[in-house]
Amino acid sequence: MTRPLPPIVHRKDLTFWQKLYIPEIVRGLKITITQMFRPKFTRQYPEERWVPGAAFRGRPVLVEESGVERCVACGLCSRVCPALAIEVQASESPYWKERYPVKFEINMLRCIFCGFCEEVCPEEAIIMSKEFELTFHSQEDAIFPKEKLLKSKEEMKERLDYLRANR
Amino acid sequence: MATITIDGKQIEVEGRPTVMQVALANGIQIPQFCWHPRLSIAGNCRICLVEIEKMPKLAISCQTTVSDGMVVRTTSEKVINAREAVMEFLLINHPLDCPICDEAGECKLQDYAYQHSAGVSRFEFDKVRKPKRVELGPRVTLDTERCIMCSRCIRFCDEIVKTPQLVFTKRGDHVELTTFPGEKLDNPYSMNTIDLCPVGALTSTDFRFKSRVWEMSSTPTICQGCSRGCNVHMWVRNNQIMRLTPRLNPDVNDYWMCDHGRLNTFKSVNAGDRIHGPMIRKEGQLVEVGWDEAVASLVSNLKSFRGGEIAAIGSAYATNEDNYIFRRLMTHVGVENFGFLSHIDEGRADDFLVTADRTPNSLGANLVAGQQGRAPADAESIIGKIAAGQIKMLYVMDDDLGSVPGFEDVLPKLEILVVHASNHSLTTRNADIVLASSTYAEKNGTMVNVTGRVQRIKPAVATLYDERSLDGFSMSRWDKFGAHNDRWTRGQKFDVKESWRILVGLGNAIGLKWKYANSQEVFAEIVAKIPAFRGLSYASIGRSGAPVRTPSEKPVAAGT
Ligand code: SF4
Ligand code: SF4
Numbered sequence: 132m133t134r135p136l137p138p139i140v141h142r143k144d145l146t147f148w149q150k151l152y153i154p155e156i157v158r159g160l161k162i163t164i165t166q167m168f169r170p171k172f173t174r175q176y177p178e179e180r181w182v183p184g185a186a187f188r189g190r191p192v193l194v195e196e197s198g199v200e201r202c203v204a205c206g207l208c209s210r211v212c213p214a215l216a217i218e219v220q221a222s223e224s225p226y227w228k229e230r231y232p233v234k235f236e237i238n239m240l241r242c243i244f245c246g247f248c249e250e251v252c253p254e255e256a257i258i259m260s261k262e263f264e265l266t267f268h269s270q271e272d273a274i275f276p277k278e279k280l281l282k283s284k285e286e287m288k289e290r291l292d293y294l295r296a297n298r
Numbered sequence: 299m300a301t302i303t304i305d306g307k308q309i310e311v312e313g314r315p316t317v318m319q320v321a322l323a324n325g326i327q328i329p330q331f332c333w334h335p336r337l338s339i340a341g342n343c344r345i346c347l348v349e350i351e352k353m354p355k356l357a358i359s360c361q362t363t364v365s366d367g368m369v370v371r372t373t374s375e376k377v378i379n380a381r382e383a384v385m386e387f388l389l390i391n392h393p394l395d396c397p398i399c400d401e402a403g404e405c406k407l408q409d410y411a412y413q414h415s416a417g418v419s420r421f422e423f424d425k426v427r428k429p430k431r432v433e434l435g436p437r438v439t440l441d442t443e444r445c446i447m448c449s450r451c452i453r454f455c456d457e458i459v460k461t462p463q464l465v466f467t468k469r470g471d472h473v474e475l476t477t478f479p480g481e482k483l484d485n486p487y488s489m490n491t492i493d494l495c496p497v498g499a500l501t502s503t504d505f506r507f508k509s510r511v512w513e514m515s516s517t518p519t520i521c522q523g524c525s526r527g528c529n530v531h532m533w534v535r536n537n538q539i540m541r542l543t544p545r546l547n548p549d550v551n552d553y554w555m556c557d558h559g560r561l562n563t564f565k566s567v568n569a570g571d572r573i574h575g576p577m578i579r580k581e582g583q584l585v586e587v588g589w590d591e592a593v594a595s596l597v598s599n600l601k602s603f604r605g606g607e608i609a610a611i612g613s614a615y616a617t618n619e620d621n622y623i624f625r626r627l628m629t630h631v632g633v634e635n636f637g638f639l640s641h642i643d644e645g646r647a648d649d650f651l652v653t654a655d656r657t658p659n660s661l662g663a664n665l666v667a668g669q670q671g672r673a674p675a676d677a678e679s680i681i682g683k684i685a686a687g688q689i690k691m692l693y694v695m696d697d698d699l700g701s702v703p704g705f706e707d708v709l710p711k712l713e714i715l716v717v718h719a720s721n722h723s724l725t726t727r728n729a730d731i732v733l734a735s736s737t738y739a740e741k742n743g744t745m746v747n748v749t750g751r752v753q754r755i756k757p758a759v760a761t762l763y764d765e766r767s768l769d770g771f772s773m774s775r776w777d778k779f780g781a782h783n784d785r786w787t788r789g790q791k792f793d794v795k796e797s798w799r800i801l802v803g804l805g806n807a808i809g810l811k812w813k814y815a816n817s818q819e820v821f822a823e824i825v826a827k828i829p830a831f832r833g834l835s836y837a838s839i840g841r842s843g844a845p846v847r848t849p850s851e852k853p854v855a856a857g858t
């Protein structure tokens with residue numbers, strides 16, 4: 132079966148005034164000059180930094196509660212992650228939760244900050260932080276191990292409260 | 299002959315089967331927890347309730363035998379309400395541990411919670427708490443809270459293994475599964491209860507928390523634990539074998555396999571003593587060399603001895619393809635002493651699955667190798683000839699001389715010892731040339747089990763020469779989407795080749811011009827040359843195997 136051809140778009144002809152060229156230049160200059168007298172929005176980054184609100188989705192972090200991660204290594208975040216950024220390896224823990232992640236790695240080159248991991252987590256153990264400035268010098272550096280991902284529950288209070296309020 | 303109607307479909311039935319059996323045989327799904335085709339009917343889970351016309355109440359389809367004119371409904375409102383009620387009751391005290399439960403992903407309770415439950419609970423009280431992480435036996439861990447009291451595990455021990463070890467105690471919602479006083483769940487088939495358990499109450503102590511089920515690929519292959527050749531699924535993640543589970547084959551192992559096969563047969567594939575690339579002894583030390591150098595050294599050694607001075611030992615651990623090519627090559631170079639080591643242990647056999655022959659393919663090895671030229675020599679005669687100085691070079695393929703008493707003492711008498719091996723052993727420690735060969739998990743091929751059934755093994759673990767996506771391997775999601783810079787794609791691949799392929803390289807080095815490209819072509823030649831295999835092909839063997847022919851041209855009877 133042959134596909135129908137895409138419709139032909141006809142370009143509009145220039146009007147008489149546009150063809151004259153000079154009036155159009157004047158019109159452009161007018162826009163530039165009016166902008167010069169409007170208030171400034173430019174932020175002097177990195178001297179001046181922006182602190183996002185609680186709803187912002189920065190890099191995912193693991194919540195630490197009384198010195199241990201909440202994560203039970205169920206692997207649901209790893210499964211739901213559309214970018215396959217998360218690798219989890221479970222092991223037996225002595226605590227009542229039975230299991231914990233011996234290995235928890237997020238490849239920040241893969242992560243697309245979608246927040247699915249946060250949404251699926253049954254333990255509220257992985258949540259999105261406010262951190263968005265990420266630079267690496269090698270691909271290996273971009274794979275964050277568990278130590279780099281852990282943030283205390285107190286530190287993450289704002290986001291946790293936000294999640295509770297908007298469940 | 300009776301005619302019954304299920305969901306408007308008229309079905310003619312012979313004899314007196316149950317409604318469940320008729321429905322399943324005709325593609326009508328009825329949920330079931332406690333019912334299992336090989337166990338007695340318990341009728342305790344109630345999830346299989348169906349509506350039968352002229353019966354006052356819903357009936358359990360697993361125990362109701364059909365009668366002429368019966369009209370059954372499996373999807374009426376009444377049935378659906380009943381199923382939802384059963385699910386709600388089952389979930390009242392269920393811990394909903396799914397995130398930490400090994401069964402998650404292959405759990406009947408999870409599946410049915412999606413298919414047959416209203417999805418809400420009206421229960422507002424504390425759930426009953428029961429012991430978790432109970433060591434029910436050396437290989438099985440019980441989570442008593444997750445048990446839904448279906449009694450499948452109890453019936454398996456009573457009826458299939460005939461060693462009653464499990465029992466329920468207490469009453470009502472406090473019922474607990476436990477072992478009889480002083481007993482452990484330690485029968486040689488105990489791990490089948492893990493597969494039978496519809497929930498995650500019984501889990502494998504060995505596999506516990508190693509992987510989520512959806513992270514692995516599974517490959518249909520054959521267990522190497524004994525000559526029964528139980529059909530199994532091999533589960534692999536990141537090129538490492540994580541577990542084996544039985545695969546249904548009514549002609550071989552039915553739904554079952556033994557604990558030894560499940561636990562002890564695959565660990566050597568991932569073990570630390572794997573051989574990585576060929577090695578040659580130089581100045582008393584085995585050093586790694588390239589394949590070409592190893593083969594060249596082997597060729598010059600083969601040429602420097604007369605056929606009578608060389609002995610060759612094939613292997614009942616190797617495939618038919620390996621043994622066939624080995625025998626052909628050895629016959630070509632004039633080797634007269636060709637034999638196999640026997641690994642019979644009478645004490646290990648039982649009257650269920652386990653056989654005395656600890657190798658998976660002694661029948662096949664003898665069939666493909668034994669019919670070319672002379673009858674196979676036994677280990678004693680080879681040992682005797684080495685001791686007498688008649689045999690100067692010994693070529694061993696995929697077996698360990700350390701398993702036969704007497705060999706170790708005569709090894710110093712040999713001038714050259716060559717071995718194909720995947721793991722280090724007494725033989726490799728004494729060898730002059732070691733050719734790194736694939737394990738059963740890394741190659742294609744066929745084996746013949748104790749009843750004369752030809753079965754396929756398939757590669758599940760990739761070697762340095764394989765690419766999962768191109769070579770027809772089973773693929774997990776991780777395999778499909780992984781890139782070279784992901785840590786989870788870097789599972790070790792060994793520099794090993796199938797024994798038959800090593801031998802073809804060797805044959806070509808001595809000028810044979812062999813053209814086998816894959817194991818299937820080797821098998822096609824076996825089929826053409828050896829009467830027992832006549833008419834077979836990889837396609838006709840398929841997933842469930844096919845019997846070899848006896849000399850009288852009749853296929854060997856299945857079963858026994
Ligand atoms: S935010 Fe999205 S892409 Fe990033 S790790 Fe979580 S699920 Fe994956
Ligand atoms: S979903 Fe949550 S609990 Fe599960 S592995 Fe991810 S972080 Fe851990």
Ligand code: SF4
Pocket residue numbers: 392393394395396397399400401402403405406407408444497498499
């Ligand atoms: S048995 Fe099934 S439903 Fe229960 S916790 Fe395990 S996976 Fe979840």
Ligand code: SF4
Pocket residue numbers: 444445446447448449450451452475491494495496497499500
């Ligand atoms: S442990 Fe599993 S198989 Fe045994 S009774 Fe409980 S649910 Fe059924």
